[in-house]
Amino acid sequence: MAVNASFVSPTADAKVAHVLEQFDTNGLLSTLFTGFGFWKLVLTVIVTAVAYDQFKYIWNKGSIVGPSWKIPFIGPFLESVNPDFNKYHEKWASGPLSCVSVFHKFVVIASTRDMARKIFNSPAFVKPCVVDVAYKLLRPENWVFLDGRAHVDYRKGLNGLFTRQALEQYLPGQEDIYNSYFKRFVQLSQGEHKGKHVPWMQQFRLMITALSCRTFVGHYCSDEAVKKIADDYYLITAALELVNFPVIIPFTKTWYGKKCADMVLEEFSKCAAKSKVRMAAGGKKECILDFWVDNMIESEKYRKRVEAGEKVDDSEKPATVIRWFSDLEISMTIFTFLFASQDATSSAATWLFQIMADRPEYLEKIREENIKARNGDVHASISLDTIEKLQWTRAVVKETLRYRPPVIMVPYLAKKDFPISPEYTVPKGSMVIPTTYMALHDAEAYPNPDSFEPERWITGDAEQQTKNWLVFGTGPHYCLGQTYAQANLMLMIGKASMLLDWDHQVTDQSEVIKVFATIFPMSYNAFQSIIASSHPLTTRFMAPTASPSERDAERVGPHPSYIEIAKPYILQSRMQRCLSEINMTDAKEDSVRLQGVAWIDQVRRALQLPIRTFNTAVIYYHKFRLLHADNEYNWADAAAAALFTACKIEDTLKKSREILCAHWNLKVGPGESLSSDDPRFENHSKLIIGLERLMLESAGFDFRNRYPQKLMIKLARALRFDASNEAKTTWNLSIDSYRTFAPLKQSTPTLAIACIELAARLHAKDATRFVDTGPVRYSKWATSRAEVMETLLDLLDLYTHHRSVTSVGPLYTLEHFINIRIGLNQEASAANIPRYSQYGFETALNGDSITNGAKPRNGIDPTSPLTPTTPLTLSPGMDQPPKSAIGIRGQNGTVRFMLDAARAHDERAAVEKFHKAEEEEYEVEVPYDTRVDDRDRERARAGRDSIRGHGGSRDIMVPASNSHIKIADTEQTGKYWIKFSQGSKPALQCQHSTKADNLAPLSRQAAKLDTDRYPESEGHEKSGRKRPSKKDRDREKKKLENIDHEGNPQQATTRDHAERMVPVTPTKKRKLHQETRSHPQSKTGLSEQDGHRWKKEREDNNRGEFRGWGSERGR
Incomplete structure (x- = not known):
């Protein structure tokens, strides 16, 4: 059968031509199709696509703020390649809602606090999302992409990994990481960088990676693997930028990021397999992975017993029964933990160190607070409870997170049309991005929001601004590790304040924000907070610390006990903080x-x-x-x-x-x-x-x-209340008052008077008879109208929102309680009575300051975050009770509970007298002697930096500040300033010097002293004269002793000079006061021959003499 493959125009058909003629009366279609070629078709498609893209953007934009027109297809892609924070801020300030369109994505940006909270708390309309390539990097089956009930169930199994009991177990490992990296920081700063200002952000990223890996997977991940992850993780961050292409193209950011993500997932899978083996063998839980695997094993045992028909008691049931997870599933989850913590914590650490360097007054407060919390021992362990009670440390960390929030935008995807406001509905499939920055810089919630003021968290009402505190989000997807993150930052800056000093070279770019996944200082590529500066006067070194064995040797007497003061009353602000x-x-x-x-x-x-x-x-x-x-x-x-x-x-x-x-x-x-x-x-x-x-x-x-019922009955009789009506209501009100926090805050008379007044109002009696008059006169009972008003409002909050679960509530209508509350609110407004009574600060013995104006906790609070109630619920028969709130303090010392705060204060003051060192300092400049031994001169020419003592050893023995003999190295110590203390331990200092200065060894100074003592011996080697005889030396020694007895410090024995030359590097305000004492040669680092010589000299009558170069014994 033949087929005619030639093309024939549709108009050649008579029927088609007839139809076209009917529609094309003016010949437009004929003109259009005539000469219609390929390029005209391409141009037509492009024009149509551009028009459709513009039309769709304008249609989606509606009435919200945004560009009038869109750059075809790509939108503001080119601007987003190098994002400018100021442009972000301008868009946020333009209105509650604004929009852009990048490629095929329409993006709605919510700027206000209320808009952001609505998005966070609308899981029915939106779900968390990231860029398209994230599904390929994190794997589409990852739990973060789950939604609805599946996400809630998965999340419930993870809650147990971040309980306070679990976080307490992670602290020792975190302290080890900080100790190791802070030591490395000093070595890099003083060794490799020679004290110069250098960028430090990459070091923070490396440290946070090591910390996260240690916390998440423990020692299952090797140091080499951690280093590899830290070096390559930058590629993952770059791949997840908002403006990348939605597909993976070879040799692009997304391609390299995918390779790195696969490497991390493989490494964490190996860690999961190792943990399963170790936990099955009964290993100790040390990291998040161990806690998870142990819960899996216990849940599996429980299921097998139930499946076998065994009746299992509730006490043997795991707290949370979870399913068995594969190595890959665990790996993907741990990877998301690392993804959530790495860049955010690195940003927070970078800002925290820079801000503390620029504001040293706050750093000093943190230092003093942390040293006091550890009883002066910087190596002492610390509990989570103690960390959270560090007032200034906590305030500085929270203010840093507010001032420079690590996460400024959180992307969501609209699952369906989302009516975000009465005027605008977000189209389905659009990206919705609420910002947290504007809520955290709201002038109404945080006065002077662009200033760093930690005091707002201590004396202000910042703690009560929970609606604005969106650092960790809110709603069903709030951050699981918010407690972990804040405690981690507090531990980090606390350790750094005790172990380090650092300096920051302020530039005009220091406070400029650079956006890259999170926010960093703009100057992070050229400069960052460092551990030591290049100028000698501002160079500060890591403070010398003692080893655990040395600390035990130094401690005299029993450990000072800890004191807990009883709190008969707890203020509203303290309850809110708890x-x-x-x-x-x-x-x-x-x-x-x-x-x-x-x-x-x-x-x-x-x-x-x-x-x-x-x-x-x-x-x-x-x-x-x-x-x-x-x-x-x-x-x-x-x-x-x-x-x-x-x-x-x-x-x-x-x-x-x-x-x-x-x-x-x-x-x-x-x-x-x-x-x-x-x-x-x-x-x-x-x-x-x-x-x-x-x-x-x-x-x-x-x-x-306290028992308010007894006084309440007496007052009811005095006011002639009917026993079956008003008095009975008063009794029930007193019981209902214990359903609130009022009994913790108020005294017995206040509770009784408040119940009397509310009962009278409920029975429509004249309230003026029961307000500060007659038997209920406030001055008689040492109370006030503000305290009574606070109690009344607490009760009315209870009846307004939870009327059905009370004794009095069901007996009256809701309108009855609301009318009473309206009257009280009007009275409070007229008399300027605050919602919560104004109190002074709580006693400083407990380290907590109290603020007023805390939000109500007895009813529904419109300012509270609507987070899901899916915590780890323990069964009534759980294996163990919760851990003591006292923490681990009892392991290092006795915890004593005292009722009298004044007695505790007096006791502490008495103890402090024995720990206060009073000292008087003298400075003596040791003259420099040009005379030098030939061997020393040759050694100086050869460039050797070490020095020799009188025994010919290459090292000189000097007592160090930690009460042990250590080796002094002139390259590290430089010049010496000799300080003499009377009646206390020597105060020690070290001044920075150049390498040329260090070539003058201590032995030369000793020789100079020897020459001053025996002027006739100068140049004795050249003249052949011998040194003074033993008789002459004895005579001279007696003269010196007589001088010393008269109190001339500058004529002290040469041995005193040597023993006070201690090379240490403390900061100005942290001087170590330790008695120097000699130890056997096994601890000095001397050779065996030098040890015998040392012992012999101690037994010799002339052991107070220091022999310099050129002496017979020195040779």
Whole structure:
């Protein structure tokens, strides 16, 4: 069959031609198709694509701020290759919403705090995303790309890796890394760079990589692998820039980044396999990987027992049962941890060191605070609890994160049309990027936002600005490691302040921000904070420190004890800070608080316990929760332990089994009731007993409790309340007040008067009869209207938001409570009464300063972040109770709990007297002698830098500041300034010098002193004269002793001169005061022959004499 393959125009067909003629009446289509060729087709397609791209951009842009037109296809791609922070800031300041379009992506930028929070808290509309190439680098099956329930379940299994108990285990490894790298910093600065100003950002990146790898995968990753990851990780960062091509092209940034990512994933997979083997063999948990694998193993054992039909007690069930993860899955997750921490922490460390160098007054506060926390021992271990109590360290770190936030934008992808505001809806598939920078630089929340002011976190209200604190995000995808990150930075700057001094050469680019994945100082490529500067006057060295064995030898007497002061009252600001430190969200806190108090109330009624036991139990329950995160315990266990402890304190003894049994019987019917000796309560009761100690520690062993009901009844009688109406309501109000934090803040009269007044208002009585008049006169009970008002508002917050779980709430309508609150708010506004009473600072003994104006915690707070309540929940039968909030202090010294703060202050003042060194310093310049021994002269010509002592050894023995004999090297020490102290330890200094100065050895100075003592012996080698005889030397020695006895310091014996020449390099304000003492030659570094000579000289009557070069024994 023949086929006609020739092309025929459609118009050749008569039917088609007829149809075209009907539509093409003016001949336009005929003209268009006539001569229509290839290039005209290409041009038509391009014009159509450009028009469509512009139309789509304008359509998506709508009414929000943005360029009127878009550069065809690429948009602002060329500008984004080298992003300018100022242009970012201009776009943020242009309006709440703005937009750009890069390639095929339409990007909506949210600038305000409220817009950013709405995006963070809208998982139904958006999901986290990064650039397209991230799916190839991180693998599409990575958990960060999960959404919805799958993400929540996966995240729940990871929560246990960042609990306070786990973070406590990571601290020793982190301190080792910092000690090692800080020592390396000094070597690089003083050795390789000769004290010059050099860029230091890359060193911070290397240190943070090593720290992250040590924390995440421990020692499973070799030092070589860590170095390789640190060197190549830059490629991954570059590959994930926002403006890269969406496909991987060979020999581009994305191509190199993909190779590096594969290398890291392979290395972490090997680490996961090693950890599985080690944990299966019962190894000790040291890193995040170990904790994860151990939980997997325990969960697997539990599942096998359940599948076998074995009845497993709740006490043997793991806290969180997770599935088994493959090596690759673990590797991908650990990789995301590294991805999240590497650049952000490097940026924070770079800014932190630079800011501290430019503001040394804050660095000095951090130094003093950290040395005091370690009792003067810079090598002492420190607990997480102690780190978080470092007031200035914490304030500086938080202000640095606010002032220069490491993460300024977080990209999200709209899963569907997102009505972000009433006027604008983000189209599906668009990228939505909220910024955190503007919220952290909001002048209303943080006055003078562009100034670095750590004081705002101590004396200001910055802690209460939780809606603006978006450094770690909020919502379902908030940062898992926010506590870890802040504690890590506090540990880093604290260690650096004690071990290092550094200088920063300020330039006009120092404060300019450079955007690269995160933000760095603009000058990071040319200059960065360094450990020592090039000028001798500003050069500072690493302070000398003693080894652990030396520290033990230096410590005299028992370790000074730690003192914990009992806190009968806890202010609102302190409670807010405690809840923030344990990452307790408002919604979760309300739920746990109300459930726990209800549990205590129900069980104490079942056991017929008096109201005073209820009061004490609730107080202990509240104090316990302020120190322990909710993922460390089960709220029911804490409530049972609090009631068990209160029964002992109030002498209404009940066994833990009886309490658990009473709760069990409340849940079941009469036929299923159990007795207290049932074996199912055995393990659970042991857990309750273990929690008792933590309850007592949390309360500071303070058994002084308050019972407002007794006074309240007396006042009700005095005010002639009806026993069945107002008085009964007052009693129930007092019980409901314990569902708030009011009993922790207020005195007994304040609580009683507040309950009386609220009961009167609820029964529509004249409120003026109960406000500062008659039996409830405030001056009589040492209270104020502000304190009573605060208690009333706490109760009304409770009834407004949680009316159904209270005793009084269901008896009245919501409008009734709202009307009362409106009246109180009007009164407070008219009298200028703050929401929370104004107090002075808490006692400085506890190291915490208190601020006012904390946000309410008794009800729904509109300023609280809506984070998901998916913490690690422990079963009632968990194996072990949570760790003591006291931390590891008890391992190094006794922890004593005291009730009297004044007594503790006096005791500390008395102890400080014995540790205060009073000294008087003298400076003596040792003259330089041109006479030199021939051997020394030849050695100087040869360029040798070492010096010799009187025994001919190449090293000279001098006592060092750490009470041991060390080797002095002139290349490191330079000139000597000899300082004499009377009545205390010698103060030591070292001045920087050049290598030429170091060629004048100590022996020359000693020879000069010898010449001054015996002027007739000068040039004795040339003249052949001998040195003075022993009789002459004895006579001269007596003369010198007589001079010394008269108190002339400049005529001290030559041996005194030598022993005070100690080469150390402390900073100006950290002088080491150590008694110098001689040690056997085994610790001096001398040769055996020199050791015998040293011993002989000590036994000789002339051991006070220093023999210089040219003496007979010196030869």
